[in-house]
Amino acid sequence: MAFIKKRSGELTCNPFTTIGSEWFLLTAGTPEQFNTMTCSWGAMGVMWNEPSVTAYVRTSRHTFGYMEKAGIFTISVFPEEYRAALSYCGSHSGRDFDKVKETGLTPVTLDGGVGFAEAKMVLVCEKTYGQLMDANDFADSSIAGKFYGSDAMHKLYIGRILAAYVNE
Numbered sequence: 001m002a003f004i005k006k007r008s009g010e011l012t013c014n015p016f017t018t019i020g021s022e023w024f025l026l027t028a029g030t031p032e033q034f035n036t037m038t039c040s041w042g043a044m045g046v047m048w049n050e051p052s053v054t055a056y057v058r059t060s061r062h063t064f065g066y067m068e069k070a071g072i073f074t075i076s077v078f079p080e081e082y083r084a085a086l087s088y089c090g091s092h093s094g095r096d097f098d099k100v101k102e103t104g105l106t107p108v109t110l111d112g113g114v115g116f117a118e119a120k121m122v123l124v125c126e127k128t129y130g131q132l133m134d135a136n137d138f139a140d141s142s143i144a145g146k147f148y149g150s151d152a153m154h155k156l157y158i159g160r161i162l163a164a165y166v167n168e
C-alpha cells in the first residue's frame with residue numbers, strides 16, 4: 001500500500017462513522033518528538049471557506065501541550081485490524097508510555113506532520129484556531145454536569161486540511 005495524495009473534495013468518508021465509530025489518532029509535534037492520542041469526537045467540514053477539521057482535546061491530556069505548540073497536526077484513520085492499537089493510545093498517556101513502541105505503529109512524516117504508515121487515511125492540518133470551552137457557555141447545562149463534573153474542559157482546535165492522503 002502507498003499513500004496517494006487527494007483533494008479533500010475527493011474523500012468519500014462519512015464523518016459520523018469515521019470519527020464516531022472508527023475513531024482516529026490525533027498527532028502533534030515533530031518527527032523527533034510527538035505525541036498521539038485516540039479521539040472519537042471531532043468534526044469535518046468547511047470553515048473560513050477552507051476544508052477543515054475540528055478536534056476536541058481535554059487540557060489534562062499529554063497531547064494538549066503538543067497541540068498548543070503545534071503549527072501542524074494530523075488525523076490518522078485506521079483499518080479495523082488496528083482497533084487494539086487505538087484502544088491502547090486512548091487508555092495510556094504519552095507521559096508514561098511509549099505508544100509507538102507498545103503498539104508497533106510506524107510514524108511517517110507527511111507534509112511536515114506526523115502520521116502513521118498503517119493508516120488508511122491521514123489528514124495533514126494546519127492549526128487555524130484554538131478555543132477553550134467554558135462551562136458557563138452551555139445552553140444545555142446538563143452537558144456540563146455530565147461531561148465535565150470532575151474532568152478537565154476540552155479545548156477545540158480547528159485545522160485547515162493541507163493534504164489528504166489515502167492508502168491504496
Ligand SMILES: Cc1cc2nc3c(=O)[nH]c(=O)nc-3n(C[C@H](O)[C@H](O)[C@H](O)COP(=O)(O)O)c2cc1C
Binds near residue numbers: 037040060089
Ligand atoms: C475511543 C476513545 C475516544 C477518545 N476521544 C477523546 C477525545 O475526543 N478527546 C479527548 O480529549 N480524549 C479522548 N479520549 C481519551 C484519550 O485518548 C486518552 O485520555 C489518552 O490516553 C490521552 O493520551 P495522552 O495523555 O498521551 O495525550 C478518547 C479515548 C478513547 C478510548
